Amino acid sequence: MALLTSLREPALKLAPYKSLDNATLHARIEALREALGPRLLVLGHHYQQDEVIALADLRGDSYQLSRMAADSTDCRAIAFCGVHFMAETADILVNRPERLAERGGERVTVVLPDLAAGCSMADMAMIDQVEACWDELGEVIDTEDITPVTYINSAASLKAFCGRHGGIVCTSSNAAAVLQWAFRRTSRVLFFPDQHLGRNTAFAMGIPLDQMPVWNPHAEELGGNTAAALQASKVLLWQGHCSVHAMFRAEHVEQLRAKYPGIRVLVHPECSREVVEKADVYGSTGKIIREVEAAPPGTKWAIGTELHLVQRLKQEHPEQEIHFLSPIVCMCATMYRIDLAHLCWSLENLAAGTPVNVIHLDEETARWSLVALERMLEVK
Numbered sequence: 001m002a003l004l005t006s007l008r009e010p011a012l013k014l015a016p017y018k019s020l021d022n023a024t025l026h027a028r029i030e031a032l033r034e035a036l037g038p039r040l041l042v043l044g045h046h047y048q049q050d051e052v053i054a055l056a057d058l059r060g061d062s063y064q065l066s067r068m069a070a071d072s073t074d075c076r077a078i079a080f081c082g083v084h085f086m087a088e089t090a091d092i093l094v095n096r097p098e099r100l101a102e103r104g105g106e107r108v109t110v111v112l113p114d115l116a117a118g119c120s121m122a123d124m125a126m127i128d129q130v131e132a133c134w135d136e137l138g139e140v141i142d143t144e145d146i147t148p149v150t151y152i153n154s155a156a157s158l159k160a161f162c163g164r165h166g167g168i169v170c171t172s173s174n175a176a177a178v179l180q181w182a183f184r185r186t187s188r189v190l191f192f193p194d195q196h197l198g199r200n201t202a203f204a205m206g207i208p209l210d211q212m213p214v215w216n217p218h219a220e221e222l223g224g225n226t227a228a229a230l231q232a233s234k235v236l237l238w239q240g241h242c243s244v245h246a247m248f249r250a251e252h253v254e255q256l257r258a259k260y261p262g263i264r265v266l267v268h269p270e271c272s273r274e275v276v277e278k279a280d281v282y283g284s285t286g287k288i289i290r291e292v293e294a295a296p297p298g299t300k301w302a303i304g305t306e307l308h309l310v311q312r313l314k315q316e317h318p319e320q321e322i323h324f325l326s327p328i329v330c331m332c333a334t335m336y337r338i339d340l341a342h343l344c345w346s347l348e349n350l351a352a353g354t355p356v357n358v359i360h361l362d363e364e365t366a367r368w369s370l371v372a373l374e375r376m377l378e379v380k
């Protein structure tokens with residue numbers, strides 16, 4: 001079966017797929033994976049639904065998925081089961097100039113099965129807002145002495161901004177090492193879009209909270225700060241957050257500790273400072289999984305991250321007692337948009353030579369984003 005890329009109308013429309021049951025869709029996707037063999041790579045983020053994860057060749061956290069895209073050599077198409085910024089990152093890494101040259105110029109087609117799978121946190125920092133912030137900062141601080149650090153949960157234009165300005169990308173698994181890298185270069189960091197990951201990481205490195213002012217992109221002047229506060233800062237935090245992780249609260253930790261004595265609380269660093277402070281361990285989705293895998297049977301956990309991952313951990317580790325940290329459902333609605341109907345539709349169009357939902361960045365954005373991503377991949 002050929003993997004042609006085309007700008008033609010999709011051979012297959014989405015609507016009929018929506019009425020197929022999951023067993024039929026699963027079988028059709030399996031048949032395609034078999035026919036396409038190593039030329040197709042299906043990547044799945046840990047927050048994906050079980051039925052999607054079951055069909056992924058590889059699954060991981062954001063850092064692991066970036067590495068998988070960067071290291072892949074055989075594939076000619078990637079179906080990215082995750083959100084938009086992840087597919088953009090895969091496109092930049094898998095189609096970087098050295099890899100393109102190795103393939104004689106042939107691009108790997110990266111598809112996001114549903115283009116509506118975005119990230120509300122990434123949307124909280126727009127490139128024009130970040131550029132305006134940089135210009136305003138320049139009026140009160142020397143921007144040569146600021147390293148811009150963008151969380152990978154951001155549009156490629158922000159990664160490109162970091163590439164151009166001596167900055168770098170981080171994920172939830174390497175944020176501390178990235179901040180150390182940045183502080184070897186400059187005495188200040190501008191961290192966007194997630195204030196919580198920035199604050200939790202910098203605080204653990206010994207930076208006091210009063211040296212971390214928050215930049216509100218909607219404020220009239222200086223992001224709502226005084227010039228003196230900005231001049232005294234070490235880490236300037238962007239006023240962005242994850243609406244899923246915002247639902248975990250300090251009182252949930254207290255309630256579960258009271259109800260289940262000895263329970264261990266494990267949370268993602270996108271949770272607020274108050275929650276992370278009360279937790280026993282925090283880390284990326286990959287770290288959360290490793291912590292549970294390494295724990296002795298009978299360990300009691302309260303886990304504060306996206307529902308699908310916690311439910312999967314519960315099923316895969318019946319020898320442990322796993323509780324969801326919040327009494328309310330905290331799921332990432334955009335991750336959830338990727339379902340078997342969209343995956344099957346996008347793969348069958350790919351095989352028919354009319355790929356849909358192709359993520360292909362313009363050369364300039366890809367080039368500068370790659371600079372910031374490569375700096376991240378080199379950080380140990």
Ligand code: 13P
Pocket residue numbers: 046060061062063153171172173242268270283284285286
């Ligand atoms: P990880 O890098 O920990 O997989 O997190 C991705 C994400 O979007 C968490 O909200």
Ligand code: SF4
Pocket residue numbers: 083118119120121122153242243244245270306332333334335
């Ligand atoms: Fe974005 Fe939060 Fe969803 Fe992660 S969980 S993709 S940060 S909205």
